[in-house]
Amino acid sequence: MGAEQTGEQLYTLYCSACHAPDGKGANNGAFPPLAGSPWIEGNPKRSIAIVLNGLHGPIDVKGKTYNLEMPPQGAALSNEQILAILNYVHTAWGNKGEKVPVDLVRVARAEFQSRTTPWTAPELLKLFPIPIQKTALSDLTSRVYKGQWNQIPNFDKIQAENIEEEHDGLINPSVAKLDANFGIVWEGNFEAPESAEFEFVLDSDDGSRLTLNQNVVCELNGTGPMDGSRAKTGKITLNKGKIPFRMDFFQNAGPKSLSFKWRKSGTKEWNWLSEKPVASNDSKPSILLIPTDGKTVIYRNFIQGTSSRGIGFGFPGGLNLVYSADNLATELIWSGDFMDASRHWIDRGQGNQPPSGENVIKLTNTRFLPAEARFKGYSLDKEGNPTFKVSIGSQVLTDSWKPGKEGALLRTLTLTGGSELKIPLGNAAVAGAESVTLAPGKSVTLTYPLN
Numbered sequence: 538m539g540a541e542q543t544g545e546q547l548y549t550l551y552c553s554a555c556h557a558p559d560g561k562g563a564n565n566g567a568f569p570p571l572a573g574s575p576w577i578e579g580n581p582k583r584s585i586a587i588v589l590n591g592l593h594g595p596i597d598v599k600g601k602t603y604n605l606e607m608p609p610q611g612a613a614l615s616n617e618q619i620l621a622i623l624n625y626v627h628t629a630w631g632n633k634g635e636k637v638p639v640d641l642v643r644v645a646r647a648e649f650q651s652r653t654t655p656w657t658a659p660e661l662l663k664l665f666p667i668p669i670q671k672t673a674l675s676d677l678t679s680r681v682y683k684g685q686w687n688q689i690p691n692f693d694k695i696q697a698e699n700i701e702e703e704h705d706g707l708i709n710p711s712v713a714k715l716d717a718n719f720g721i722v723w724e725g726n727f728e729a730p731e732s733a734e735f736e737f738v739l740d741s742d743d744g745s746r747l748t749l750n751q752n753v754v755c756e757l758n759g760t761g762p763m764d765g766s767r768a769k770t771g772k773i774t775l776n777k778g779k780i781p782f783r784m785d786f787f788q789n790a791g792p793k794s795l796s797f798k799w800r801k802s803g804t805k806e807w808n809w810l811s812e813k814p815v816a817s818n819d820s821k822p823s824i825l826l827i828p829t830d831g832k833t834v835i836y837r838n839f840i841q842g843t844s845s846r847g848i849g850f851g852f853p854g855g856l857n858l859v860y861s862a863d864n865l866a867t868e869l870i871w872s873g874d875f876m877d878a879s880r881h882w883i884d885r886g887q888g889n890q891p892p893s894g895e896n897v898i899k900l901t902n903t904r905f906l907p908a909e910a911r912f913k914g915y916s917l918d919k920e921g922n923p924t925f926k927v928s929i930g931s932q933v934l935t936d937s938w939k940p941g942k943e944g945a946l947l948r949t950l951t952l953t954g955g956s957e958l959k960i961p962l963g964n965a966a967v968a969g970a971e972s973v974t975l976a977p978g979k980s981v982t983l984t985y986p987l988n
């Protein structure tokens with residue numbers, strides 16, 4: 538072995554492909570951040586466990602839910618290497634993780650030796666709890682009631698089965714150990730950070746009602762799923778300080794769930810007062826990527842079971858596309874969610890099937906550039922927008938995509954070298970023409986609307 542590598546060097550080798558050199562999560566934050574992550578604070582055995590055995594399933598990191606898979610790194614790394622990496626990660630980027638004691642990795646490796654599957658976030662929280670974050674709810678208690686209802690009953694006329702204090706300041710229906718036919722009332726104080734108008738969003742399976750200062754702010758009565766279709770938004774002006782808070786909830790059948798968030802009117806960030814709902818309940822791994830910070834996000838090789846090397850881009854305006862490196866063309870454009878890999882793409886079998894979502898437009902599924910055309914890769918501008926490059930003999934064709942006005946995409950084709958070239962565009966209804974003819978040294982910009 539040569540000279541020993543520092544924790545930072547080892548981090549670069551073994552972690553930064555997914556967590557990014559700056560710790561903010563690779564692919565514009567499609568992977569979870571280590572910078573500022575509460576998962577590396579407190580008992581250092583937690584992060585050792587993650588590195589040794591990996592991690593899968595839903596996990597909340599800094600207000601965002603991920604549902605991905607981190608492969609175990611224990612076999613690839615020695616105890617000394619893990620120690621060096623974690624002592625770097627725990628203090629890099631302003632992190633407040635504890636120093637890892639010299640022998641702890643060896644001890645932890647022996648302790649978790651018989652473990653054959655990656656950890657889940659709830660398992661880790663049970664073994665190594667994260668210090669509780671403060672929410673706007675204080676002095677919170679829950680009262681659980683038994684009974685079958687189709688509407689929110691008057692709980693004050695019913696005797697509670699159980700009363701508990703909820704120190705985490707979160708509204709969570711699983712405080713009831715029952716799955717069906719029960720109700721819960723939470724009471725406490727909502728701390729308004731200033732005198733202002735506030736916005737609340739409530740959704741649940743089944744019914745729920747938010748009351749602040751004796752005013753009903755949002756109510757979803759009756760039974761039904763928590764899929765967003767019944768979610769209610771309410772606004773109320775509050776004076777700074779502690780406001781009497783009450784949430785009534787009943788569960789008839791189906792999954793017991795409640796989501797609840799608030800913000801000051803006119804601000805952007807939501808504050809969660811429940812656990813954040815996970816985007817997909819599928820048993821298959823879900824990979825939900827969203828453009829963040831006004832940047833385009835990229836996902837490679839996600840069209841499983843197809844022959845094409847698809848590269849997906851989700852643009853901040855809400856449009857998405859897949860470029861095929863085999864067919865040298867943008868094949869699909871769609872609007873809305875960029876992608877949930879489990880819902881749209883996994884297990885689709887053979888063939889290049891488009892996602893089943895709304896407004897999916899097939900531009901082409903054939904290769905129409907001349908036979909000698911070769912994919913030369915792509916580059917990204919600083920907003921993350923792609924330019925695909927194709928060589929055709931001595932000519933080079935570049936094909937750039939970026940968001941335009943009102944949700945449209947702007948596509949610029951540029952040709953260099955050789956002589957004039959006719960470039961088929963596929964679906965003429967979307968591109969506005971079947972082809973464009975480009976002279977060397979010239980470019981043309983097309984707008985792709987979706988409706």
Ligand code: HEC
Pocket residue numbers: 548551552553554555556568569570571574575576577584587588592593594595596598603604605606607608610622623626
């Ligand atoms: C192949 C990609 C990949 C590599 C390599 C990788 N991780 Fe991860 N890591 C992930 C993913 C994905 C998650 C989230 C898993 C989930 O959704 O359950 C994660 C989660 C974590 C978490 C908990 C969540 C958070 O953001 O704090 C820690 C801590 C962590 N990784 C540390 C490391 C360290 C240290 C290394 C290097 C030794 C490393 N990871 C290497 C992909 C990776």
